[in-house]
Amino acid sequence: MRILHVLSADFFAGSVAYAVALAEAHRRDGHQVWLASDAATLPTGATLVQLPISRRTYKQRWRNIRALRQLIRAEGIDVVHAHSRAASWVSYWAVRGLPLPLVSTVHGRQHLHASTSLFDIYGDKVIAICGNLAQHLRDEVQMAPAKIEVIPNGVAFPNLAVAAGPRATSPDLRLAFIGRFNGPKGERAAALFEYVLPALLREFAGLRVALIGGELTHLPAHGHAALGALQAEFDERIEVVGFSSDVPGWLQKTTLVVGAGRVAIEALGAGVPALALGEACYAGLVTEATYAAAAASNFGDILPQVGLAAVSWPQVLADARAVLRQPGPVAPALQAQVRRDYDLGRVAGRVLSVYESARMKKAVPDWLPVLMYHKIPDAAPATRHQTFVTRDHFARHLAFFHRQRFTPITFLDYQEFASGRRPLKEFPRKPLILTFDDGYLDNYTNLLPLMQQAGYRGVLYLLGNFDLRHNAWDLAADPAEPRAELMSAAQKAAFVAADWEIGAHTLTHPHLPALPAEAAAHELSASKAALEQRLGVPVQSFAYPYGDLSAETKRLVAAAGFRFAVATDTGGQHLEDDRFQIFRVNIFPHETEASLRKKTAPWYRRYYRWKRGR
Template identity: 65%
Template sequence: MRILHVLSAEFFAGSVAYAVQLAEAHRAQGHQVWLLSDSDQLPTGATQLKAPIVNRRYGQRLRNARRIRQLVRQESIDVVHAHSRAASWVSYLGLRGLGVPLVSTVHGRQHLHTSTSLFDVYGDKVIAICENLRQHLITEVKMAPAKIVAIPNGLAFDAAHPASLNEELEASNNSSLSEPPRLAFVGRFNGGKGERAAALLMQVFPVLLREFPALRVALIGGELEQLPAAGKAALAQLQTEFGERMEVVGFTTDVAGWLSRTTLVIGAGRVAIEALGVGRAVLALGEASYEGLVTEATCAAAAASNFGDISAQQAGAEVDFAAVLADARAFLQAPAPVTEALQRRVRAHYDLATVATRVLETYQVARMQKAGIGYIPVLMYHKIPDAPLATKHQIYVTKENFERHLAYFKKRKLTPITFADYLQYARGERPLSAFPARPLILTFDDGYLDNYTNLLPLMQQYGYRGVLYLLGDFEVRYNQWDLAADPTEPRADIMDCEQKQAFVAAGWEIGAHTMSHPHLTTLTLPEAASEIQRSKAALETALQTEIVSFAYPFGDLNEAVKDAVRAAGFALGVSTDTGGMAIEDDRMQVFRVNMFPNESTSSLFKKTSPWYRKYYRWKRGK
């Protein structure tokens, strides 16, 4: 894709680091990236252009909007990503009428005034960096929940720390044992963070420095000159009393190095994430709240507030610094290293590559929604036998009837596409101008032998391709899951590897359907994740084709299973009779329509009509 980031960058804040890291991650994936900001000296290889985005005077806003409009047209930009309200304003103005989607990342609480709610300048999709921020946008800013997606800031842990996790933990723990204990406040020293730092300097650090004679306290971060006056006075007194034990570092490019030499970090947001990711204990103290020592038990709650930086509702930001002192004292008396489980959890959740993939998916969603691509009929077939089957499941359509379906689709000028085709349009690999006027996706589960003998020749006769969902275990040669549940069910054979490869050769998309066709929600999460991950790997190896979509056996899913499908690298997950109105409502739960033996012309008309999904949900009260 061709991506333009617009951001306020008068200083190197967390939002700037976020934009730069996204730009680098997407460039590494082969996308073309531009940055338009107050600085053209940011640490990125993306094309940088300078504009006073932070300047909110109306004349300058209009000039910034014109600049964006010209750039989008000149460079054929696919999506614009704004990183502040000022950036969203000018991007919104600049994109009007161009048909190019705008995505905004909201990094903090928005000012609650009339224009914030009345004028939604954030664009087509909004990324909230934590759950509290998502709740704030819904309840206080009155933003539509459907346009908001919660995606955290990402960090490239392995790039900065290439050692294996166990080696890194051992090395960092040995390092902390060999040096005197160090307590570090890491963050900006202006605004709310500066007020927190001043309170620490006055109420916490003096007590700890007196109680722990070997302790060093480091102040790390920019804008140190903007520390409140009371904080400056307290700092001067501490420097006089404790000398070199009071380390004033200020802005540094070696935060990682300081973290490796620190026993306990006080910070929020990206600071807390990076510290936990490299095995440093954290007291999560931010502009909004104090979340205490981050442990496996408290991590989820702390992460919801971005480790103390963001509250879900407008409220006072008072902090009990006696509690901060007590927690710091208790830790320094009996230091407890960050567990490997917590470190892995943080690294997995905030991994830059994972975050960048989710942001890219958000771009694609915005692109398709902006183009007005809504309901696409996704039909679900199974067996295509020569004659009717004596089965209670009724998940078959005879060869003769299926040919009638194909003739109907042809007559109605429906154009079968695959999910892989759909993703090519969403990713910008194909022009949206070429997207079919009346698309249709035909899917077939399990890989029955009659799909090879009956289905494939008929589809080729009509010039159609579909999506075939296969098990990863090629040793499964019949519908053993049906017979296990009911021995009276007829046996249905499954294709061999060579027959499955014929579908790949014919241009079909192959999707994964687990290894053994279990009810995924009845398994433990590790077992379910294994079924999902292994099926993708096995199919890609055996059939030498990319697997981008997954079908839930029996349509059996929950949020944890959906998360496992996403984590396994699938772009889409397809269900049975559940899901959103459109693919982009929830890519991990795409609604499919079950097809039965006796479909008539009227039922085919109904099941391929734009209103059918609403009708289905209304009829069943879903």
């Protein structure tokens, strides 16, 4: 993919560091990357284009817009990613009318402005770096929830084991405040100097305090006075470091870190306890119990509503004292979770998925019909379930699709276009995805020959348990239900040879939301692994048995490594509204040409929601 990042900071701010790290991660994965920025040099191998994005005079803005638009056209850019409000503004106008998406990462609370309400300057998709920020965008900015993705800033953690020894046994203790010393964070630092550090330095004779970060001269007056008093009383125990490019090195010789955002993340990832003190609030000592709430605030930097929360400085003092009295690394489980959640490679992959989603929604704005079939028998079985279409009726369905000039594709095909491996100009004008659940024997005897005769391919959702040879789940629920045979492994392999996509449908066809999380996760991951091993193909899509799902089920499906998941008569208006709850149309035994025409019409999803409310 060809990716353009647009930055407005004329200094190496956190948003710039994030964009550069993201660019490098995507370059390592083989993508081509450009950065348009005020800076003439940045620590990246991506192509740099110097533009004064942060200069907001309208004359300069329009110059920037023209330059970006020329760059986009000349280099064939696939997606533009803006990293500030100023960058989003010029990028919005630069891509206007062009067939490529704009993605914006929002790093902090946004000022409400005319351009926010009059124009959707943030583009097609918005990445909020924490949960509180996403809530602010929904509630205060009035942004459509479907376009917001919560993805944190990624961190390239060094390969470190949990530091079990030195910090826990050394007689020397060090507390490090790491961050900016201007603005609201300067006020927090000043209060820390006044209300917390003197007591700690008097109580712990071996304690040293390191002050790491830029803009120390911008401390408020009372902060300068408090710092001067600390230096006068404790002399060399106050280490005024200023800006440092070796924060990881300082972390390795620090007992306790006070900071917010990336500082807290890097500290916890290195195994160093952290007090999450940011410009918005004090999120406390980060433990396994407090981690989720602290992460939602970006470790103290962001509240969901306007305003700043009062800080209980006695509580900060108590939390710091507790760590210094029993120094040691954070719990290994917490360190591992932080390193997993904020891992740069994982974050870069999630951001790439956002690019793909925005790209496809822009290129394919209409609803893409996904149809659900099960059995294709010779004659109607004696069942109360409407999960079949006879062979002759299905042949008429295929004839209808041919007359309407539909082009059946698979989710693997769709992903080829989304990822840029196939050009979007080749995407079919009238795409259709035909899916078949469970893997019945009549799929081999009837379905496959009919589809091959029509020149069509589909998606076959199979159980990962190859020992299951009939619909045992139906018989368990109703012994009167007729037995329906499933295909053998060799018959399933015939679909692979015919270039069908194979998707997973669990191991045993359970109601997933009713299972404990561990059992549900096993049904998902084990079925994917079994199908990939036995059939030798990648398995990237999943079908929920009975259409049953929940927010937790969707999370488990994503965690199992699937890219897509199909529901039944629930889901978004567009496939990209939620790749893990794709609206799939139930096809019944006695569909007519009129009903098929309706169920494949571009307006059908909107009509269904209006009629059924879901």
